[in-house]
Amino acid sequence: xxxxxxxxxxxxxxxxxxxxxxxxxxxxxxxxxxxxxxxxxxxxxxxxxxxxxxxxxxxxxxxxxxxxxxxxxxxxxxxxxxxxxxxxxxxxxxxxxxxxxxxxxxxxxxxxxxxxxxxxxxxxxxxxxxxxxxxxxxxxxxxxxxxxxxxxxxxxxxxxxxxxxxxxxxxxxxxxxxxxxxxxxxxxx
Numbered sequence: 505x506x507x508x509x510x511x512x513x514x515x516x517x518x519x520x521x522x523x524x525x526x527x528x529x530x531x532x533x534x535x536x537x538x539x540x541x542x543x544x545x546x547x548x549x550x551x552x553x554x555x556x557x558x559x560x561x562x563x564x565x566x567x568x569x570x571x572x573x574x575x576x577x578x579x580x581x582x583x584x585x586x587x588x589x590x591x592x593x594x595x596x597x598x599x600x601x602x603x604x605x606x607x608x609x610x611x612x613x614x615x616x617x618x619x620x621x622x623x624x625x626x627x628x629x630x631x632x633x634x635x636x637x638x639x640x641x642x643x644x645x646x647x648x649x650x651x652x653x654x655x656x657x658x659x660x661x662x663x664x665x666x667x668x669x670x671x672x673x674x675x676x677x678x679x680x681x682x683x684x685x686x687x688x689x690x691x692x693x
Contacts, residue, residue: 508632508660510687512679513639516559516646518577519654520569521546521672529604533596533621533652536567546672547573551580553674553692558644559583565591565649573672574648585648590634593650597621612655612666624665628656646674662686 521543525532539547554577562585564574570593574585597620599607610616617623622630631653638645651669659665661677662685669675674692681688 508628510632510657510660510679511636511639513643513645514676514678515635515639516554516557516644516692517654517657517675517677518550518554518573518646518648518673519651519669519671519675520565520567520573520648521550523569525601526671530601531596531599531604531608532569532650533593533600534567535600537569539569539572543569543573543671544576547576548580550672550674551577554581554646557674557692559646560644561586561641562646562648563588563591563638563641564647565593565653567593567650570648570650574646577646577648588634588637590630590637591647591649591653594624594627594652594656595620595622596652609666624656627652628660631656632660658689661689663689 521539523537524540525537562574562578562583564571564585566587578585597618599618612624614624638647654669655665676690678688
């Protein structure tokens with residue numbers, strides 16, 4: 505495996521439920537913003553959507569918005585949650601807490617890295633390594649993490665990376681089949 509190549513193993517991905525900063529269009533990065541009421545409801549809904557989907561282990565980012573989402577799902581599925589630091593959201597440096605604006609597309613393209621931020625390429629390498637650690641567990645693994653991290657994973661899966669990931673809706677990620685160039689990505693709702 506190369507550094508930016510995912511293990512060809514299917515997994516579930518769940519972006520944390522909504523926070524107030526999500527609702528306001530602010531970049532969170534490593535700022536530990538909690539779930540709001542909508543986010544808690546989304547986590548409960550995701551838990552119901554994940555019943556009977558074969559999930560055997562749950563791994564989460566350490567940030568509370570992801571960990572609390574994972575804990576809600578875990579209670580419904582009767583599973584523990586393990587934390588993987590590599591699933592932490594990207595640091596946006598000086599852009600944390602500021603509106604998502606034109607800088608973001610340039611960051612995804614690799615043309616700009618805000619002061620104190622992690623580059624998109626570095627995020628991709630870190631994210632792929634974290635997913636590869638997660639998917640060596642017996643299937644089916646559920647990863648609960650963040651939107652920018654999933655953009656990096658989308659790129660590694662052969663998709664346009666700069667697509668917003670919906671909060672609190674499980675995504676099945678399946679490796680390419682029959683010579684297809686990209687992974688299959690499908691929402692569970």
